Amino acid sequence: MYNAEAYAASSATSPLTSTKIKRRDPTERDVQIEILFCGICHSDLHQVRNEWSDVMPTIYPCVPGHEIVGRVTKVGSAVQKFKPGDLAAVGCMVDSDRTCPECRAGLEQFCPNLTLTYNFPDKHLGGVTYGGYSGSIVVDEHFVLRVPSNLSLAGTAPLLCAGITTYSPMRHWGVTNGKKVGVVGLGGLGHMAVKFAHALGAHVVVFTTSASKKDDALRLGADEVVLSRNSGEVQKHAGSFDFILDAVSADHDINAYIQLLRRDGNITLVGAPEKPLAVAAFALLFGRRSLSGSPIGGIAETQEMLDFCGAHNITADVEVIPIQKVNEAYDRLLKADVKYRFSIDMASLKS
Numbered sequence: 305m306y307n308a309e310a311y312a313a314s315s316a317t318s319p320l321t322s323t324k325i326k327r328r329d330p331t332e333r334d335v336q337i338e339i340l341f342c343g344i345c346h347s348d349l350h351q352v353r354n355e356w357s358d359v360m361p362t363i364y365p366c367v368p369g370h371e372i373v374g375r376v377t378k379v380g381s382a383v384q385k386f387k388p389g390d391l392a393a394v395g396c397m398v399d400s401d402r403t404c405p406e407c408r409a410g411l412e413q414f415c416p417n418l419t420l421t422y423n424f425p426d427k428h429l430g431g432v433t434y435g436g437y438s439g440s441i442v443v444d445e446h447f448v449l450r451v452p453s454n455l456s457l458a459g460t461a462p463l464l465c466a467g468i469t470t471y472s473p474m475r476h477w478g479v480t481n482g483k484k485v486g487v488v489g490l491g492g493l494g495h496m497a498v499k500f501a502h503a504l505g506a507h508v509v510v511f512t513t514s515a516s517k518k519d520d521a522l523r524l525g526a527d528e529v530v531l532s533r534n535s536g537e538v539q540k541h542a543g544s545f546d547f548i549l550d551a552v553s554a555d556h557d558i559n560a561y562i563q564l565l566r567r568d569g570n571i572t573l574v575g576a577p578e579k580p581l582a583v584a585a586f587a588l589l590f591g592r593r594s595l596s597g598s599p600i601g602g603i604a605e606t607q608e609m610l611d612f613c614g615a616h617n618i619t620a621d622v623e624v625i626p627i628q629k630v631n632e633a634y635d636r637l638l639k640a641d642v643k644y645r646f647s648i649d650m651a652s653l654k655s
Contacts, residue, residue: 305329305429309653310438311627312365316354319631320437322653325367328428330444335386335448336378337394342436342621343371343462344646346492346553349634351423362423369436370396370421371464373457374650383445391451393610396421396465396600398433398443410602412447420455430553437627439653449607452614459619462492462645463610466620470497470549471609472601473572474504477547481505486541486548488532490517490524493551495621495644501549503616509541511561519629520643524621537569538564543591551575562587562595573597620645626652 308327311320330336348368350356372394374387386392399419400407406414419425423433435441451460470493479485485506487497494510501508502525510521511532518529530537540562547566553575561571562583569591588595601609613619621644625633633646 308439308441310367310434311630311653312367312434312437313352314365316352316362320352320368320634323365325434325438326429327363327434327440330380330442331379332382333445334380334442335376335383335392335445336440336442337372337374337392337448338377338440339372339436339438339650341372341373341458341624342369342648342650343622344369344630344633344637344648345371345462345465346637348435349637352634360423363432366423366432367434367437368422369438370394370647371461371466372421372436372441373451373464373646373649374441374463377440379498380445385445385450386448391453391457392448393449393451393464394421394436394441394443395449395462395468395606397603398447400425402446410604412602424517428546436650437630437648439650447466447603449603452596452610452635454614454617456619458647458649459600459622460610460613461647462496462620462622464606465616466492466496466645467500467613468601468606468609469493469574469599470551471500472605473549473574473596473598474500474547474609475601475605476598477570477572479504479506479547483507483546484509485545486511486545486561487526488548488550488556488562489552489575490514490521490644491551491640492620492642492645494549495520495524497549497551498526499618501525503612503618509545511538532560535560545569547572549574553577555579555581558582558595559584559587562593563575565591565593566591567591570594570596582588620647624649626655
């Protein structure tokens with residue numbers, strides 16, 4: 305074991321502060337990574353403040369962070385894919401059972417024995433896993449990803465959650481050249497969805513409540529921007545979408561968007577509203593439309609996504625901050641005061 309610098313929350317109401325945590329020495333299959341950048345996900349804020357106590361209670365101290373990019377410093381004797389000096393990334397998962405049908409299908413995100421990057425039982429050291437708001441991390445090779453060398457590392461970090469969360473359902477539902485795709489909400493997830501849909505060759509329409517986001521949506525790759533409060537503009541698109549990605553976490557009328565789907569069209573939720581959404585059955589029945597949800601992707605698909613980003617020069621739009629401003633960033637995140645993702649420069653941890 306060794307000590308690593310980190311930032312942790314000691315309770316649901318306390319700020320994140322500097323601390324030291326234990327990391328395991330690499331086993332024969334492990335990769336040790338010096339963390340260079342770590343993205344801030346909205347789920348970090350939920351977890352730190354124990355807002356998911358009913359389904360995923362937070363155990364303190366909590367070191368968040370599952371959008372990790374760094375450089376390999378040490379590898380175990382059986383590691384084949386990485387060597388010291390390589391760029392590497394770690395997302396939301398650090399282990400699974402490898403034997404269940406989901407894992408064998410390359411869908412580790414659905415493994416019943418999944419280990420998340422933080423706040424999950426740590427089979428190596430006991431206690432819980434600690435995330436990327438730290439100087440280093442040790443992860444099994446299977447869950448470590450290669451980073452294309454042409455990408456900005458600060459902008460790559462959010463791809464490990466915001467990126468794969470939006471890329472995976474688009475791949476699953478067959479977004480390709482010539483498809484018409486809607487993106488509801490232009491935030492951390494939505495802005496990645498626009499970039500991916502555009503790069504996949506789709507005709508992209510962004511739905512937003514904010515007129516001030518129109519220029520940004522077009523810059524990111526949207527072909528059209530619709531103010532969602534303008535029902536007339538929304539209805540002009542009735543029955544025309546192959547796929548809609550809904551990235552809104554606030555309460556909203558999902559039926560207005562279901563009506564925009566063509567026959568056999570799908571709308572996928574990646575946002576998680578606090579209250580259940582009311583769904584009108586007839587909106588789905590007529591047109592054989594479907595409503596689904598999607599989390600992150602599996603390891604192979606996440607690597608595919610990173611390679612796709614390398615080929616198309618896609619990264620997240622980020623504001624880089626030092627770790628000392630993480631609590632301020634959390635407050636700003638609650639106000640949606642970021643375009644479109646915070647990325648922590650972990651070199652600041654040394655100061």
